[in-house]
Amino acid sequence: MASKKLFSALICFCLSFPVLAQELQLNVEETMPRLLVQIDTDGDKKITIEDKPKMPFLVPLSAGDSVAIEEVYFLSNLLQELAIARAQEKDSLQISLDRIKEAPANRISRRIKEQFWDDLTRSIDQKGLRKILKDSKAEDSVQRLYVPASDTVGIKYYRQLQQEFENLEVVILPKQISPQYVKSINDQPGLLALKIENGRGVPFVVPGGRFNEMYGWDSYFEGVGLLLDGRLDLAKAMVDNFVYQINHYGKILNANRSYYLTRTQPPFMSSFVRQVYEAMDEQDEAWLRKALDAAIKEYEEVWMVEGERLTKTGLNRYLGQGTGIPPETEKGHFEEVLKKYAAKHDLPVAEFEAGYKSGEIIDKELDEYFVHDRSVRESGHDTSWRLENRAANLNTVDLNSLLYKYEKDFEALIEEYFDGSYTTASGKKYTSEYWHQKAEKRKQLMDEYLWNEKAGSFFDYDFVKEQQTGFISATNLYPLWAGLASKAQAEQMVKELREHLMAPGGILSTAKTSVEKTATNKVQRQWDYPNGWAPHQMLLWHGLLNYGYETTAYELIYRWLYMITKNAVDYNGTIPEKYDVVDRTHKVYAEYGNVGTEFDYITTSGFGWMNASYQLGLELLPPEYREKLNELVPPENISFGK
Structure with a gap:
């Protein structure tokens, strides 16, 4: 042996x-x-x-x-x-x-840079469709491509392509897309068009090898990895596709799939724009203007509409706007829920489900359940006991931290590149001071509603019950990344992190104690203890470094990278979607499985934001720790400055 x-x-x-x-x-x-x-x-x-x-x-x-x-x-x-x-x-x-x-860390990093990004790249054009049209998510042999009515370039291009692909059906979306329309095409799913430029589809990176769509918040984290690996072209292209989505679909989509038309995802557009622009050797002001206009439009029209994602507290919530049962889930996902309501109506489950889908059966309580369920999916944290059956009632720490970051990014971009005053293409005028005041107001409201001095933590706020949830989650620490926490708050938050969320393999998504208090059954939610996810690690590493907690940051980075490296060494190079950070294993037993573990002989793509987290971790770690990683020295054998 x-x-x-x-x-x-x-x-x-x-x-x-x-x-x-x-x-x-x-x-x-x-x-x-x-x-x-x-x-x-x-x-x-x-x-x-x-x-x-x-x-x-x-x-x-x-x-x-x-x-x-x-x-x-x-x-x-x-x-x-x-x-x-x-x-x-x-x-x-x-x-x-x-x-x-x-050496293992060198090998993983090299393969991410040289192979994985290219394998995860897609485009919706003549060349790209040859791969995409083998899509496994179609309900029948027809592969549908939905194109916005406002995209005249795309309509012309795709109608011409339709003649080349016998199983391709190009569908022009209505000018006004309602939840009822989206529901009506649930049994005719298809991809949504993205930007066509100079006769070619603008490329994008998908989360994993089995995906063909561009996902919302995944794309930002993938972009971080792409920029580190010198792929400015691809990161910039992804921002361009986000601009297209905002201008033609009205939002950055959960993903460019037909049943996501009423749903967005955690907002990272301003950070993405800023990081791409700062990476350019020759900065393109015209590009920045288009991207900044789109980001401001998204902020105003998606997040700041009163009664929708802007609530009575002045803070924001996730709100997956749609109707009926989310169609993207695997068969039987809602079986237990539907059993409960079928019994209430004294009907067999299949008959109740058919009646509910058709609209013949109306149940307001079940409608509300699915509002929360779609909002969980919009949050990107699908699923977690933190959000179960209450997501749309919560001013979450993560969302409001991200929007604070938007406001600070707008302030910085306008101040640095436009001398403090900016006018959009539509004629709206903004100053850097305006965005500064917006950020200060949000910080004040977050301190009022979300901060808990006794616990030393921010918590999600239930504005219906008018109380904090008290649920301990990695998302409670987003203010460190956004830069809105005071030094005194940060000190208390880091103590909470080390006590409740620090595991052998990195940062837990949620605390075990909170899951035990909240869970109503034994179903293991994938965004909960004992699992850890790349976006949480990446944001909180930066947050800790921003506030001067280098020792804790390096220890957490090393724990995460060691776990990935050791699993890849022991399991044929496996780089999956998520990990059990308690047992430091990719063998995760939760809903949806673990994308990236099923392959023959070699993984050719890893998983998008996992790849990015590896490259970022190596970039942030001092050289002596990288050497230890190549030698597979366990983190418990390293002092980390103690």
Whole structure:
């Protein structure tokens, strides 16, 4: 079996004299089956620590000698390289031992930069549709593409394409899109068009390999990773697609899928615009104006409409605007809920569901349940006991922190690039001082409604019950990232973080104690304890560093990266959607499974914001910690300045 120390001597040469050449010379179709038969003993087309291989595995060197490899990690790297060669239709593979023995953190980061981003890139145009039209989310053989009535360029382009693809149906959306219209096309789902420029679709990055749509808040975090990896072109393109969505769909969509037309996601547009613009070598003021106009429009028309997402407290809420049962869930997702209401109406579940969907049966209480359910999905945290059956009644800490960040970003952009005064293309005038005052007012209201001095934490506020929820969540710490917490508040918040949300693998989504107090059954929600997610880590690392808590930040970054690295080493390079940060494993047992764990031989894409978190973590960590990560030194064996 493998040695316990990853980088202990593992190569035993089969001849007694020194080997001069360190290149492997392999026949792909001979070596790959032999490797799998001998090493992949559980037959899952991966090489992991769960295999029980017969050792050693001999491979030829270019010099004519042989080398025996006995380390599971290196054998899985060999399998991955063979899989790449086979996908490229190569008969032979010549590769250095150094590549097979590549230090794990270096390998993960290199593959994200060189392979994963490209594999996750899509475009809705002639070239991109050849892949997208194999989409698994269609209800029938027809692949529908919905195009806004206001996009004359897109309508012309896609109508021409319709002649090339026999299973493509181009549908022009009505000028006014109502929840009733969206419900009427639930059984005819399809992708929503994005920007066409110079006869080509503007590209975007999807969360994972099985996705074909551009998601709302995922895109911002992917953009952070893209900028770190020198892919300004792709990050800028994603902002351009957001501008298109705001101008043609009225919002940044949950994703560009037909049943998301009434739903947005956590707002990160201002941060995305600012970071892309600051990364440009030659700044393009015309581009900034278009993006800033769209971001202000989104702020005013999506988030600041009274009675909708702006509430009586002056603070904001998520409000998934739609009607009926959300159609994107897997079959049986709402079975327990529908059973309850079917019994109330003394009907079989199937009959009740059909009647409710058709509108023949009206139940206001169930309507309200689905308002909350869609609002949970709009929040991006689908699902969590924090939001269960009350999401639309909450002024959440996360949303109001993000909108505070919008206000501060608008202030900064207008002050720095427009001398403190800005006029939009539609003629609306704003000053940096206006946005400064908006931010100050929001901070005042958050302190009034969301801050709890006794607990030393911000909490979501239920404006119907007129009380804080007291639910401990990573989202309570967003004020650190947004920069709205006072130094005294930050000190108390960091204590709360270390006591309730710090786990062996990083930051927990929610505290165990809060889940236990709130859960009404034993269903494991994916955004709850013991799971951790990339966006929370990324925001809170920056938040901690912003307030001078470097030691805590570095420890949390290292814990997260170590968990990812160790799982990738042990499980054939797996980079999944989420982790159990208590047991430091990708084997997460919760609703929806764990995207990115199902593949043969090699993962070609990882998962979007997980990839970004890895690149950001490496960027933020001091060099000495990166070295320890490559050596797989557990975080409990590092002092972190204590």
